[in-house]
Amino acid sequence: MSRDHASAGAASDKTLTAQVRVDRGAFTLDAAVTARPGEVLGVIGPNGAGKTTLLRALAGLTPLSGGRIELDGRRLDQVPVEKRRVGVVFQDYLLFPHLSAMENVAYGLRVQGHRKAAAREVAREWLDRVGLAEHAGKRPGQLSGGQAQRVALARALATEPDLLLLDEPLAALDAGTRLRLRTDLRTHLTSYGGPSLVITHDPVEAMILADRLVVLEGGRVVQEGTAGEVTRRPATDYVARLVGLNLYRGDASDGRVTLDGGGTFLVGDRTLAGPVHVAVRPSEIAVYMVEPTAGSPRNTWRGRIVGVEALGDRIRVAVDGAPPALVDLTADAVADLDLRAGGDAWLTAKASALTAYPA
Numbered sequence: 001m002s003r004d005h006a007s008a009g010a011a012s013d014k015t016l017t018a019q020v021r022v023d024r025g026a027f028t029l030d031a032a033v034t035a036r037p038g039e040v041l042g043v044i045g046p047n048g049a050g051k052t053t054l055l056r057a058l059a060g061l062t063p064l065s066g067g068r069i070e071l072d073g074r075r076l077d078q079v080p081v082e083k084r085r086v087g088v089v090f091q092d093y094l095l096f097p098h099l100s101a102m103e104n105v106a107y108g109l110r111v112q113g114h115r116k117a118a119a120r121e122v123a124r125e126w127l128d129r130v131g132l133a134e135h136a137g138k139r140p141g142q143l144s145g146g147q148a149q150r151v152a153l154a155r156a157l158a159t160e161p162d163l164l165l166l167d168e169p170l171a172a173l174d175a176g177t178r179l180r181l182r183t184d185l186r187t188h189l190t191s192y193g194g195p196s197l198v199i200t201h202d203p204v205e206a207m208i209l210a211d212r213l214v215v216l217e218g219g220r221v222v223q224e225g226t227a228g229e230v231t232r233r234p235a236t237d238y239v240a241r242l243v244g245l246n247l248y249r250g251d252a253s254d255g256r257v258t259l260d261g262g263g264t265f266l267v268g269d270r271t272l273a274g275p276v277h278v279a280v281r282p283s284e285i286a287v288y289m290v291e292p293t294a295g296s297p298r299n300t301w302r303g304r305i306v307g308v309e310a311l312g313d314r315i316r317v318a319v320d321g322a323p324p325a326l327v328d329l330t331a332d333a334v335a336d337l338d339l340r341a342g343g344d345a346w347l348t349a350k351a352s353a354l355t356a357y358p359a
């Protein structure tokens with residue numbers, strides 16, 4: 001690293017604390033996010049949830065209607081955009097088509113006031129770090145998607161930003177390239193040292209890249225936590241679908257949950273009372289063609305098969321009943337049971353296989 005670059009900023013000691021409000025006609029984003037130095041915050045949510053709006057607001061590209069953005073207690077939202085030291089990787093990278101990879105990376109440093117030679121030296125180092133040393137002279141049009149992504153990442157990191165923001169950084173890549181770059185990106189995010197925020201549609205990507213997840217829906221944070229916390233106890237139908245869980249709402253009393261949509265579940269926990277969620281993995285539900293005889297404490301209910309579809313190495317069966325359920329079976333089991341859409345089936349789930357928690 002050149003001397004004037006090394007002295008430029010210290011990304012590693014700043015915590016992001018933001019309360020962001022953006023009014024956009026019918027849509028309002030009102031979300032609080034925090035990220036510690038070195039922490040990668042994954043932002044997930046359905047289309048139109050406000051993920052990009054959040055990122056643009058943090059970057060200063062969309063004005064706040066309210067709230068504040070602080071880095072280590074200092075107001076970032078009062079700093080002019082060009083002085084914010086925020087690195088952004090956009091979904092389509094937004095590289096300058098007429099500049100070489102090296103000039104694209106050097107650009108941000110030039111804007112920060114680095115001299116041309118120093119900026120080029122740092123840019124070369126960064127292209128080397130992302131494995132593109134021999135492509136420094138190429139323009140974006142001569143690079144593959146994966147290479148362009150790495151130039152965009154190098155451009156964002158070269159400025160030693162206090163905050164790093166990435167909007168669907170791997171979405172534009174083909175599946176194979178995405179897989180390879182995911183691991184590289186995780187490595188770069190880990191060595192970055194400042195707080196970073198990654199928007200993604202892909203739950204697997206979120207789990208690999210992020211230390212903690214924030215789920216946005218309708219402009220609000222509906223859940224946050226580690227991937228494990230979010231997937232074990234989804235707070236909304238969106239999260240449950242994302243992680244492939246059945247999620248039910250109901251009212252608990254004395255180890256029994258009366259489900260809002262009809263039906264009851266015996267759950268293991270007798271201490272729960274009042275509104276609860278019950279999450280059940282599709283693989284924890286068994287299917288029978290005739291009513292099973294009573295065994296260990298379990299829930300048994302009847303339903304109609306409304307869908308049978310292949311899902312990787314399993315078959316996912318959708319059953320309409322009280323309650324409805326998604327069930328994962330092996331192909332052999334589906335053949336043995338002679339399951340087909342339109343037929344009736346009995347479902348069972350052990351009380352111990354249900355996760356019940358306060359809603």
Ligand SMILES: Nc1ncnc2c1ncn2[C@@H]1O[C@H](COP(=O)(O)OP(=O)(O)OP(=O)(O)O)[C@@H](O)[C@H]1O
Binds near residue numbers: 045046048049050054
């Ligand atoms: N320039 C704009 N003017 C007015 N409304 C906008 C504008 N951009 C986005 N919106 C609205 O803001 C809401 C949130 O959009 P945003 O792009 O932030 O969502 P997102 O979670 O990033 O969605 P996606 O996953 O589809 O990219 C949407 O309802 C959208 O219609």
